[in-house]
Amino acid sequence: MSTDVQGPSRRRRPSGEQRSPGWYVSVVAICALMLVPMYLLVVNAFKDQQDIVSRPFALDPGSMTLEHLAAAWSNPDFDIAFGYAVTTALVLCVNIVSIGVCLPAAYVIARSSRRIFRVALLFFIAGMFVPTQVVLVPVIFVLRALGLMATFPGLVLFMASTTIPFTVFVFTGFIRMLPPTLDEAAAIDGAGRYGTLGRVIMPLMAPIIATVFILNSLSVWNDFASPQLILGPGSGLYTVTTGIYASVGEYSANYTRVFPTLLLAVLPILVVFVLTQRWVMSGLTAGSIKG
Amino acid sequence: MSSTVVDRTRAPRRAVGGDTVVGAPQGPRRRRGIGAVLVEASMVVPALVVFVALLVVPVGYAVYYSFTDYNGFPNRTPEVVGLDNYVRLFQSTDVTGALVVTGAVAVAGSLLVNALALGLALLLWRTTRFTAIARVVMFYPHVLSLVAVGFLWSAILGPQGAVNSLLGSLGASPLPFLSDETWALATLIGVIAWAQFGVQLLIYLAGLQAVPAELLEAARVDGAGRWHTFRHVTWPGLAPSVTVALVTSMISLLKTYDVVVSLTGGGPAGSTKTFAYQILAVDFPKRQVGLASAEAVVLIIIAAVLSFAVLALRRRHDEAAA
Numbered sequence A: 001m002s003t004d005v006q007g008p009s010r011r012r013r014p015s016g017e018q019r020s021p022g023w024y025v026s027v028v029a030i031c032a033l034m035l036v037p038m039y040l041l042v043v044n045a046f047k048d049q050q051d052i053v054s055r056p057f058a059l060d061p062g063s064m065t066l067e068h069l070a071a072a073w074s075n076p077d078f079d080i081a082f083g084y085a086v087t088t089a090l091v092l093c094v095n096i097v098s099i100g101v102c103l104p105a106a107y108v109i110a111r112s113s114r115r116i117f118r119v120a121l122l123f124f125i126a127g128m129f130v131p132t133q134v135v136l137v138p139v140i141f142v143l144r145a146l147g148l149m150a151t152f153p154g155l156v157l158f159m160a161s162t163t164i165p166f167t168v169f170v171f172t173g174f175i176r177m178l179p180p181t182l183d184e185a186a187a188i189d190g191a192g193r194y195g196t197l198g199r200v201i202m203p204l205m206a207p208i209i210a211t212v213f214i215l216n217s218l219s220v221w222n223d224f225a226s227p228q229l230i231l232g233p234g235s236g237l238y239t240v241t242t243g244i245y246a247s248v249g250e251y252s253a254n255y256t257r258v259f260p261t262l263l264l265a266v267l268p269i270l271v272v273f274v275l276t277q278r279w280v281m282s283g284l285t286a287g288s289i290k291g
Numbered sequence B: 001m002s003s004t005v006v007d008r009t010r011a012p013r014r015a016v017g018g019d020t021v022v023g024a025p026q027g028p029r030r031r032r033g034i035g036a037v038l039v040e041a042s043m044v045v046p047a048l049v050v051f052v053a054l055l056v057v058p059v060g061y062a063v064y065y066s067f068t069d070y071n072g073f074p075n076r077t078p079e080v081v082g083l084d085n086y087v088r089l090f091q092s093t094d095v096t097g098a099l100v101v102t103g104a105v106a107v108a109g110s111l112l113v114n115a116l117a118l119g120l121a122l123l124l125w126r127t128t129r130f131t132a133i134a135r136v137v138m139f140y141p142h143v144l145s146l147v148a149v150g151f152l153w154s155a156i157l158g159p160q161g162a163v164n165s166l167l168g169s170l171g172a173s174p175l176p177f178l179s180d181e182t183w184a185l186a187t188l189i190g191v192i193a194w195a196q197f198g199v200q201l202l203i204y205l206a207g208l209q210a211v212p213a214e215l216l217e218a219a220r221v222d223g224a225g226r227w228h229t230f231r232h233v234t235w236p237g238l239a240p241s242v243t244v245a246l247v248t249s250m251i252s253l254l255k256t257y258d259v260v261v262s263l264t265g266g267g268p269a270g271s272t273k274t275f276a277y278q279i280l281a282v283d284f285p286k287r288q289v290g291l292a293s294a295e296a297v298v299l300i301i302i303a304a305v306l307s308f309a310v311l312a313l314r315r316r317h318d319e320a321a322a
Helices: A002-010 A022-044 A049-054 A067-073 A079-112 A116-131 A131-143 A152-177 A181-189 A192-206 A206-222 A223-229 A240-251 A255-290 B002-020 B034-065 B084-091 B092-125 B127-141 B146-157 B162-169 B180-209 B213-221 B226-254 B258-263 B275-283 B289-320
Strands: none
Touching: A002 A152, A022 A255, A022 B092, A022 B127, A022 B146, A022 B213, A049 B092, A067 A206, A067 A255, A079 A116, A079 A131, A079 A152, A079 A192, A079 A206, A079 A240, A079 A255, A079 B034, A116 A152, A116 B034, A131 A152, A131 A240, A131 B034, A131 B275, A131 B289, A152 A192, A152 A206, A152 B034, A181 A192, A181 B034, A192 A206, A192 A240, A192 B092, A206 A255, A206 B127, A223 A240, A223 B275, A240 A255, A240 B258, A255 B127, A255 B180, A255 B226, B034 B289, B084 B092, B084 B289, B092 B146, B092 B180, B092 B275, B092 B289, B146 B180, B146 B258, B162 B226, B180 B226, B226 B289, B275 B289
């Protein structure tokens, strides 16, 4: 009886059997399964090849060595710190370009009653269905014609263009939910379109901007095909993903190279993710529902 | 609250100089004419220029090149050859094989991803500290790039990898995860599912929050079992989430490229060669720009048809459920 009183006030879902021991066991077991590759990555980064092959699951502090991690860190093919610097710069620049051009565009599309802007929105949305990696070949020719092939700005512009359809779509949807009386009030106070956007609308868009930032950042961070084809070996630039490929690709049977390199390459982003996970996951949820 | 502020500022102005706002309640700047149009244009044009120059124009080029014979050298002009590339594409067992592999990855992969995501979402439905940690554990592979994921799993599942070493020490014979054609395709799909279901998990978790608790309570009171509650209450309420999760997973799987590069390199014997891999790692390096473009066009059409088909199907289903 007492549970009935508690039930509605705690606003919990019904069906208490979810908390049975069986439920705990299965959740813990699935989590353990998910973490096995991570465990193998960590322990084998400290082992010799022979040890990795014969006892991959063993955790033996006595036979651990830092030798291969040090070698991976000083690998001339892949300076991990440099890869991180390039990728971080890429993430920031793509976000600045993408959000910078999409905010005003979405604002006009959401607020103007002209038909042409409704057509423009459909035009942008159609871009969401283009599998972007697949158009990379013609993109190379366009960038070459613009003199931007194998350059950082060229890569930024292309990656920004791939994020524009979704960004405009989500921003437009969000601005349409804001009351138009806000704009009218700003206009009466003498603010122009840009002033209204910058001082009235943009501050209200903080949550959706954060969401878009997270989504764009994840896709830019993990992209491999675009930097691989656009930057190429001639530019001297590489991201974390293309650096991994350059240093591990031909040596994938040399486990003393694979595990330490991968560990160093994924550790920082994992730490960032764990620290920001609440933010990242709620942002992704918001984005995926709107998308 | 903001509307009261707005009304207060508006009321006195109107009394003084009413003609500045009269007659244009939803667009007060309408009457500025040309100037307003220019301002509006200046706000849309930057986004439009970047979008058109680097996404729309390349799609146009892909269509154009797909009808030509072109090796990509700037000093050569593409020679128009009509439908030759498309004929070659559908006659080459290499390319149609890649099409079949991509279809298998997209269909089996998205079914597996969605089954995993939905199952785990039902398991982790409630929000407690424990499930919050579990969700992070389920989601973390998504922040590892697929290149890293592919190399990691190839080291784990290779002939000398951890799993086969474990099987060996248990006295079992090794499994050909990456060396047998059928196994390699299954391994590829499994690895993709492991790495990618996180986003769909979040979609289903969000969808579950929208299932009305009163209905679940009512079903429980009526004595419905877990399966019936799921089938008649939870599942219909999840319909929009299913649409979104299916479309997003299928479109992203059609582009599968990175994980093929790092996990299998398309092998053995082309058994895991996807369409995107064929374009970017086989035909383009061979300077077959015309053929690669025709393949790109085919994939764009498939992606568009598939997404619209799923959306249309689900819409009919959603309306039936509503």
